[in-house]
Amino acid sequence: MLSKPEYEAQIASTRDERMKWWREARFGMFVHYGLYSQMGRNEWVMACENIPVKEYEKLADTFAPKEGCCREWAALAKKAGCKYMVLTTRHHEGFSLWDSKVNPYNSVNSGPHRDIVREFVDACREYDLKIGFYSSLMDWHHPDGGICAFDTEARRRFTQYIRGLNEELLTNYGKIDILWYDVPSPMENWEGWDSLERNQYLRSLQPHIIINDRSRLDEDFGTPEEHLTPSERDWEACMTFNGISWGYLDSDQAAPYSYTAQRIASMLQTCCERGGNLLLNVGPAPDGSVPEEVKEPMGKIGEWLKVNGEAVYGKLRKTYGNQNQPNGVSRPSTKGNTVYMWNKIWHPFEGKMGLGGFITEPVRISFMDGTPIEFTKKGDRIILSSLPEENPDPILGIPVIKIEFDREPEYRFASYLPQLNGGLQREEIL
DSSP: OOOHHHHHHHHHHHHHHHHHHHHHHOEEEEEOOSGGGGTTSOTTHHHHTTOOHHHHHTHHHHOOOOTTHHHHHHHHHHHHTOOEEEEEEEOTTOOBSSOOSSOSSBTTTSTTOSOHHHHHHHHHHHTTOEEEEEEESOOSSSTTTTTTTTOHHHHHHHHHHHHHHHHHHHHSSSOOOEEEEEOOOSOOSHHHHTHHHHHHHHHHHOTTOEEBSTTSSOOSBBOOBSSOOOOSSOEEEEEOSSSSOSSOOOHHHHGGGSOOHHHHHHHHHHHHHHTEEEEEEEOOOTTSOOOHHHHHHHHHHHHHHHHHGGGTSSOOOOOOSTTOOSSTTEEEEEETTEEEEEESSOOOBTTBEEEEOBOSOEEEEEETTSOBOEEEEETTEEEEESOOSSOSOTTTSOOEEEEEESSOOOBOTTTTOGGGTTTOOOOOOO
């Protein structure tokens, strides 16, 4: 086994190759599905409401995902423009959604008597989606799950159990793209979890896999939860669909809290601008069907991405700081020498709109359908003219303007105002 520095150096040497598809994908769909879906009061219902294990176990007998539900999830992800899916193969409740020999508390021994993970993998491959397995480290059902932090024998049994579960997931279903750990409690360090040894072994089974940072090792990418907080390393914001629960909620009551397609686009833009991915969650209904309040927003964002996907997918260039704002209602994403301005509000004044701070001269400006936009460059201002008064994006009302340069553009926020520029001032041109 490699030491921690040796292991980290090894995975760093292959990270760019392994992460290439992920960095270009930008948009994935999380699926939280388990016994808790039947109760409709949050995926932590067992813990929050102090439901005893024996009482909670009865949910396994009534768990009844309909045939084809995984294909319904995959079809939605594809329609929405997602490039990958991540499934909760076993949440903290301890119920495995596959034919586990390590954990008899599973969907083949009870409930539907089906391997839901197998169905999920098959659906992902049918719809050409990369495959991610969520794997909780915490387990409320296993008798050693609570005492492993202070009982040596319990720790030995429990870490072996965790290793065995993940070994099954990474040997029984062909190539898997993401291992997405969650909640490394109650142990407080990677040594307690044997994460260094386990992850090396799991990588030997799936050499191209990427792993998140929740086994108390940094691994390949960070996972800010319910907030879009950029970092210097690769990061993925995982977001619920309603700010309340990852698991299923009654659709009529959840709808007012749920994201619109415009809100999804706004989150996606932040990720594209700042070098991250968006992993947007869907909590299927008890029978596995897609909740109604999710369908229209996901469909609309997918329709919008068919037109504007160039501003999202591919090798985008990370930009830093809140000062990267050429006007007050637009934000950019950048690829090579091209800047894509996402106009969240469309309001030309007398047919014109300005973009401040670009020092480099553009060679071409257009809408995403190729329609050219007239412009002039005056000092550090680009003036767009002859713009339509009516919003030109009939899908979301977020038109994207493509600005092409012959080299990487130089940009400086509010470059005429030393108050906002550290005392620097460039000459104003009227």
